[in-house]
Amino acid sequence: MDLLFQPLTLGALTLPNRILMAPLTRCRAEADHVPGDLMAEYYAQRASAGLIIAEATMAMEGNSAFWKEPGIYSEAQIAGWRKTTDAVHAAGGRIFLQIWHGGRACHPLLNNGRQPVAPSPIAITDDEVRTPQGKQPYTVPRELHDEEIPGIVAGFQQAAKNAQAAGFDGVEVHGANGYLLDEFLRDGSNQRTGAYGGIIANRARFMLEVIDAVCTVWGSDRVGLRISPLNSYNSMIDSDPIGVCTWLATKLNEFNLAYLHVMRSDFAQQQQGDVLTPIREYYQGTLIGNMGYSPEEANAAIAAGKVDAIAFGSLFIANPDLPERIQHNAAFNPPNPATFYTPGPEGYTDYPTLASAALAEPV
Template sequence: SVHDAGGRIFLQLWHTGRASHSGFHDGDLPVAPSAIAIEGDGVHTPSGKKPYEVPRALETNELPAIVEDYRKAAERAKSAGFDGVEVHSANGYLLDEFLQSKSNHREDQYGGSIENRYRLLGEVVDAVTSVWSNDRVGVRLAPNGSFNDMGSPEYVEQFTYVARQLDAYGLAYLHVMDGTGFGFHELGPAMTLADFRKVFSGVLMGNVGYTRESAEEALVDGSADLIAFGRPYISNPDLVQRFKNGWPLADTADMSVWYSHDAEGYTDFPTYQAESKQPESCTAE
């Protein structure tokens, strides 16, 4: 149906790592690069909110199976009819946990140095691009983020190195959460799209906290080739039409209705016409 409407759709591939809970895994602990728990107020589980657990550190010989899981997921995405995939290496999930020294205290070839902490992401990208052509694969990074208790002192060096390595692939895009509205570690200046432009020559996507005006400014000045919108879509299912026609956005949805298990906060937000009861002649194409 997305293709019938002229759209394109990528599937995001991700492993939650230590942000998960044994309640999702028949009592088995979540896994991570190291046995370091998230410091936070807890995780939502099938039986209610629970404290974060100390994860089990993955053994070196288990990592090829993790990489193979990504390859299989990429195959299934292709079989399902997606147009490409995005490797989620952000927001304190498994691949981001391996990238960052705060959560990666390993002493094998997947930890210790900036190069070693990148190794798992590189192997995953290699696996995924064995299924999809490189120009159908994107990667997402969160250099400034504190979500899921992230943020490492050498973040600039780490993410600059990651971007340089990814530049060699000719990816569909590099998706950088450059905004700080999703949580900022405050360990130094926020990395900007301009910082990534210096080391990544491909398509660059910005994200977090953009308005229509700031997004257009980033596109015009060359900071970004694409801008992603997330939260505004929750309460504005017709966000594209609102931007196109200069219509005002709906009030921001309260976080209490995000990810509900029914219509509320999911499919019950009106379009601009329904919201304002505009006549049919005002409907955008």
Template sequence: MSLRNLFAPIKLGAHALKNRIIMAPLTRCRATPDDHIPTDIMIEYYADRADAGLIITECSMITPLTSAFYSEPGVYSEEQLTEWKKVTDAVHAKGGKIFCQIWHAGRAAHPAFNNGAENVSATAIAIDGPLRGGIRKLTHVIPRELTINEIGEIVQLFAKAASNCVNVAGFDGVEIHGANGYLIDQFLKDSSNKRTDNYGGSLMNRTRFLFEVLSAVTNAIGSDRVGVRFSPISGVNSQSDSDPEALATYIATEINTFNLGYVHVIRNDSLGVLTDNYLPVYRKYYNGILIGNGKYTKEEADEAISNGNIDAVAFGTPFVANPDLVTRFEINSTLNKPDPSTFFVQGVKGYNDYPKLNFSAL
């Protein structure tokens, strides 16, 4: 029997993890609106999940006026970083590791959440349909196409955000959000990138922004403290690509030059429309630590790790309702069921009130 399973330790970049149960990034909208400062209830929420091998936080804004969820946190102001430091200290006090997922929403941002500021993207094409998560029912608007100079400025914003996270807020590293139809993914996919300059057209051009961000961030904090997340077939935010296998192959091959801590791949289409799985493409061409995500059961995750198909598994929704998920997995306990109506609202309901195991009653 293989000794590799969810509970086996693993070296991930600069860090030794106690298990391979990763907490996936989960937008929860518990920061303050407008100034996007983490709140006290977030300290308890993350600290309660410190038994995970690694916690990856919800997406956090790298610059003002780019909100897509109204009350997601940021990592660009002193006030935000001060409050995040309370979170990382609490997680570390319990022996946990925590990375911050940093992002730019691009065309998924909405002027209504950003004092009327326009949203931007690779190309001036709007997302089809309503916003995800935000408290108001709004339809997406047409973004403005970024200039070459603006792209370079955003690259540097990613680097500054990464430095803020590690050197000020005390995070163990960062995950760059390259998935689910946000700005980096908007450059990667040809449904949202119709540019005719050096950032559009060929695979080399469409991945140029991603690799420039990776270069800047790894130079800022070290490659072994950096991960990146991709969603090869996710239809979220109107995303699609004419040849997802070619795109996955190119990224998985070229990204080896960065010697990252890990690559994190969402294997499924969360909308349930597409059924292909390009996680094996990353396993074939990417030489580093590969984290899989997408509705894994504990048993399937164990098997995938044992077979070498992936190195660790990120669990999302199960961590929402089960702060003690690692313990529940260890003793094969039943899991609490999450309440989707509380995913993107303020307050402790559906956040810090899920019951933990009572061992005195077992």
């Protein structure tokens, strides 16, 4: 596992290892989407990651898709996130914030009756959304008007400023998993015409405008982007995912980002293909792979030059000391999916570390 523990220059940062924590929605925010002490404890427990990428966080008010996800648009949220960044930094870690707009995955019951927006009026049909009234079908979104887009770009820019005020080390723009920017990028959800529809250059325009705006706040060397070209989650599909990857990877070279974070496959295994190879061929920056890697495969992928680092998801949920466990070839705690989105510390901050397990053993 030697390569996983080699330092990595990632934009303005130098990471002590290449074992990154992927952004993971956990629905533990307090009232008004404010991060609290429990979230600070959770992230600080995982500070040995080369980089923590914090969970999807609402860039602007009124776009909730998970009921109890955090935001970064109010002073209370900025102060709440400061608890997390202070705790992570005190533990020696580094942390980016993933800024996000839920698009058509938002629901009126979570947003005071507000209809969600999307590139086209096409609803998510493959799942239901959790609300205070139980699981509900997704609603048909309203088509976003071209003249509304600059306001959302400005919202992302303000979110980037707020993330700075909260003490983060950088931000990741969420362009994956069927949320607003991804909805514009892929032709299964974007069936509009005009400046933001049709050819890939137009469909990617919104995402690139957001990246450009965020980079004016942080500098590009503290900005990352996450994409999921094959993931069908949230009823997503594209007719040419390889073509999208190739075009986007080439275009992103103009930005000199800290990294490009790629979800390599499909949760539901509906869409198949190899997107990492063409991205690696055309993208000149730091490439992070994600989805289903074992530590052994991660080390081999870095050795083969396929990626520069790996972001682990469920392994980090259940193993706050994941780098130490990998380094010592220790057994992993199994994650409990039943507690992924439930309130409180169970399945969140109560997974044992190697050190705590040793202390609990009888003498």
